[in-house]
Amino acid sequence: xxxxxxxxxxxxxxxxxxxxxxxxxxxxxxxxxxxxxxxxxxxxxxxxxxxxxxxxxxxxxxxxxxxxxxxxxxxxxxxxxxxxxxxxxxxxxxxxxxxxxxxxxxxxxxxxxxxxxxxxxxxxxxxxxxxxxxxxxxxxxxxxxxxx
Amino acid sequence: xxxxxxxxxxxxxxxxxxxxxxxxxxxxxxxxxxxxxxxxxxxxxxxxxxxxxxxxxxxxxxxxxxxxxxxxxxxxxxxxxxxxxxxxxx
Numbered sequence: 001x002x003x004x005x006x007x008x009x010x011x012x013x014x015x016x017x018x019x020x021x022x023x024x025x026x027x028x029x030x031x032x033x034x035x036x037x038x039x040x041x042x043x044x045x046x047x048x049x050x051x052x053x054x055x056x057x058x059x060x061x062x063x064x065x066x067x068x069x070x071x072x073x074x075x076x077x078x079x080x081x082x083x084x085x086x087x088x089x090x091x092x093x094x095x096x097x098x099x100x101x102x103x104x105x106x107x108x109x110x111x112x113x114x115x116x117x118x119x120x121x122x123x124x125x126x127x128x129x130x131x132x133x134x135x136x137x138x139x140x141x142x143x144x145x146x147x148x
Numbered sequence: 149x150x151x152x153x154x155x156x157x158x159x160x161x162x163x164x165x166x167x168x169x170x171x172x173x174x175x176x177x178x179x180x181x182x183x184x185x186x187x188x189x190x191x192x193x194x195x196x197x198x199x200x201x202x203x204x205x206x207x208x209x210x211x212x213x214x215x216x217x218x219x220x221x222x223x224x225x226x227x228x229x230x231x232x233x234x235x236x237x238x
Contacts, residue, residue: 061212100157
């Protein structure tokens with residue numbers, strides 16, 4: 001299960017709408033081992049493509065150094081599909097390299113750059129095996145972990 | 149003297165979970181051979197047909213070795229090598 005705050009999820013969706021028809025991509029980092037996404041980091045799609053995404057290699061190094069310094073890990077790795085459903089493609093599965101991450105996919109095929117409906121789904125991708133998981137959206141002003 | 153090598157999460161099963169290991173080699177290829185002698189299987193995850201795999205990024209200090217000499221990039225004692233899988237897909 002992916003628990004994510006509404007504001008973080010909204011930020012991911014806004015990025016996907018803005019970059020349509022190219023794929024948008026990024027990370028939501030969080031404290032190591034906590035499985036809580038907290039820090040939204042939109043990345044440039046170096047491929048600038050409607051069918052492929054790749055973090056720029058220098059950006060990737062800077063991202064991982066920064067997360068190391070902050071004792072964070074990539075809790076969520078997100079990207080958009082702009083013409084197909086929000087389900088991992090063959091290349092998504094082949095290149096998935098963070099076994100602890102939630103792979104969050106957003107499809108903008110209906111909404112494009114507009115305010116229409118988006119499809120959002122989350123997966124684990126480990127050793128070529130895809131497992132879908134529920135997405136639980138928490139209220140933006142009641143972060144996970146706070147006592148009720 | 150040695151070269152520090154930072155290992156990404158997905159390859160830590162080869163290093164008994166270690167985030168950082170040390171190795172030796174005058175070139176990146178020699179360093180990878182040296183690492184593979186202690187962390188068997190690591191080379192195959194990094195190298196294909198004598199070149200670095202397309203979706204594995206290797207950095208010497210702050211520079212992607214693709215912009216240096218690729219797998220033949222020369223190394224010196226005290227260098228730091230970072231391995232990061234590409235974050236990519238379709």
